[in-house]
Amino acid sequence: MKAKKEIKKGKAVKAVRTDKKERILKELKSIVGEKNATTDQHILYAYSYDMSFVTPKLPDYVVIVHTVEEVQRILKFANKEKIPVVPYTSGTNIGGLCIPERGGMILDFKKMNKIIKLDPEALYAVIEPGVSHGQLAEALYKYNLRFGWPVGPPSASVASCAICHGIGHMNARYGLNSQEITSMEVVLPTGELVRVGSCAINPDAWHSCLPMPQMDGLFKGWLGSTGIVTKLGIAVHHIPPILKIFTVSCDHVDDMYSYMLNLSNYEICDDLTAVSWWLSQVPIPYPYKPKPDDAPEWFSYATTFSFTEKEKEARTEIWEKVVDEEKKKGTSIQVTHYPEEALKARTQLPSQIVGSTKNYCKMAGGGISWPGTFTPANRWAPIYKEWKKIMIGHNLSPSVRMSMYRGVHYGMLRAMTPFNKQSAKETENARQAIVECLKVDLDNGGMPYKPPVDFAMEINKRAHPGYLMLMKRLKKFLDPNDIMNPGKLGI
Numbered sequence: 001m002k003a004k005k006e007i008k009k010g011k012a013v014k015a016v017r018t019d020k021k022e023r024i025l026k027e028l029k030s031i032v033g034e035k036n037a038t039t040d041q042h043i044l045y046a047y048s049y050d051m052s053f054v055t056p057k058l059p060d061y062v063v064i065v066h067t068v069e070e071v072q073r074i075l076k077f078a079n080k081e082k083i084p085v086v087p088y089t090s091g092t093n094i095g096g097l098c099i100p101e102r103g104g105m106i107l108d109f110k111k112m113n114k115i116i117k118l119d120p121e122a123l124y125a126v127i128e129p130g131v132s133h134g135q136l137a138e139a140l141y142k143y144n145l146r147f148g149w150p151v152g153p154p155s156a157s158v159a160s161c162a163i164c165h166g167i168g169h170m171n172a173r174y175g176l177n178s179q180e181i182t183s184m185e186v187v188l189p190t191g192e193l194v195r196v197g198s199c200a201i202n203p204d205a206w207h208s209c210l211p212m213p214q215m216d217g218l219f220k221g222w223l224g225s226t227g228i229v230t231k232l233g234i235a236v237h238h239i240p241p242i243l244k245i246f247t248v249s250c251d252h253v254d255d256m257y258s259y260m261l262n263l264s265n266y267e268i269c270d271d272l273t274a275v276s277w278w279l280s281q282v283p284i285p286y287p288y289k290p291k292p293d294d295a296p297e298w299f300s301y302a303t304t305f306s307f308t309e310k311e312k313e314a315r316t317e318i319w320e321k322v323v324d325e326e327k328k329k330g331t332s333i334q335v336t337h338y339p340e341e342a343l344k345a346r347t348q349l350p351s352q353i354v355g356s357t358k359n360y361c362k363m364a365g366g367g368i369s370w371p372g373t374f375t376p377a378n379r380w381a382p383i384y385k386e387w388k389k390i391m392i393g394h395n396l397s398p399s400v401r402m403s404m405y406r407g408v409h410y411g412m413l414r415a416m417t418p419f420n421k422q423s424a425k426e427t428e429n430a431r432q433a434i435v436e437c438l439k440v441d442l443d444n445g446g447m448p449y450k451p452p453v454d455f456a457m458e459i460n461k462r463a464h465p466g467y468l469m470l471m472k473r474l475k476k477f478l479d480p481n482d483i484m485n486p487g488k489l490g491i
């Protein structure tokens, strides 16, 4: 009797839920059109996972938006109904940032992909969130212009990378892509439209976030949890005609650090990057494979651009001086030939070669994640040694990259880690290794970027109480019902 009652109750709850879902879907369709909102299981499934170790989760709805007005109406409605909203462009962030932790709605911006303005004299562009690296690169090349392209898929979004403090191939000169943001239009979680930067004062001026209060910070590094960026101004740069890439190799990470420190002091590179032997392999070995004894452990490429032959010669002279100095110090630095395909993949960007990600994970069964961090450069070598032990201990390749940002004190340290996503055991093994690496980095003063929730928890454990209080207050102020990408900040 009791069991029968329970079944009846269960059915009633399910019926109410189904009614609610249908009512919500109807409303969503009335905003974006019949074809652009769905609860079809096969479509929900496609948005439920990414390449990372983060556990997949089905959204309840997938909604494709085309206009700012639609975004505003959707957010007003979601806020009233307290439906979680996960902003999505391509889902290639490899940190589970678009996995809908608490269900709700995936809001896909791929169709909002207009390049609204390109000013080749003032050197900035205004783009919608769905504009891809490949699309923007094609438009910029017509004017011989460029932006900092990541070594990721060309189909992914420029805006999503920039607002999440992503990095491109000009980081030694211009810093993070977020430092190239010049203005923003944002829909708040409550549906209001706001602007920050010069475009807030003059609708045609998208050139700068300064000298006003930097309110753009309310939407950068928040992983889509404080609002939806609907237009983004970004600085773009000329492409000088002469490219020269200097490559060296060495046996010890300390020697590579010494060389990079020395060279970056002269500020001649657009990109100054080193990769461990495992990351220079195509594809990255999975599981771990020992490096051959006669192969160097580190390779570096230093990308330089010049306007004239004389300028190139001056850069070459500086680079030769640095190599000479490093040799005299007794380091193992050697001028070397960098593996051709790997060099192309890392310098001819946006890249079809890394675009398919096959070069990263084709040996591994589709999984890829990273401890991706910004770390004081003088901690790279000690951290790498720890990471190497951890990764090899987990039978994973220590495929590590070190890159300078705008000078020498701070740079990117990350380990691109492929794993077999088809095996829960191997995925968990990778997660454990990556989180262990992350802890080492945090304890050395590093900071993860685009952090999965596992990392956010580790960050928050160490955070100053005032930092956490301020973050919670700002989040509550902007998103009173906690609908925007909830759970991602680990607070």
Ligand SMILES: Cc1cc2nc3c(=O)[nH]c(=O)nc-3n(C[C@H](O)[C@H](O)[C@H](O)COP(=O)(O)OP(=O)(O)OC[C@H]3O[C@@H](n4cnc5c(N)ncnc54)[C@H](O)[C@@H]3O)c2cc1C
Pocket (backbone or CB within 6 Å): 086, 087, 088, 089, 090, 091, 092, 093, 094, 097, 098, 109, 129, 149, 150, 151, 152, 153, 155, 156, 157, 158, 159, 160, 161, 163, 164, 165, 166, 167, 168, 223, 224, 225, 227, 228, 229, 230, 354, 357, 360, 485
């Ligand atoms: C092999 C490989 C290499 C990579 N290399 C690099 C690299 O060198 N540098 C680098 O920075 N990244 C790298 N990435 C990560 C990623 O590809 C880029 O950051 C990419 O540009 C992210 O774009 P996306 O469209 O996939 O963003 P998504 O994953 O869809 O979104 C990223 C985040 O932005 C939020 N978001 C999306 N749209 C909006 C919006 N309109 N408003 C507010 N929030 C929004 C999402 O909720 C999510 O939190 C790499 C990835 C792979 C697979």
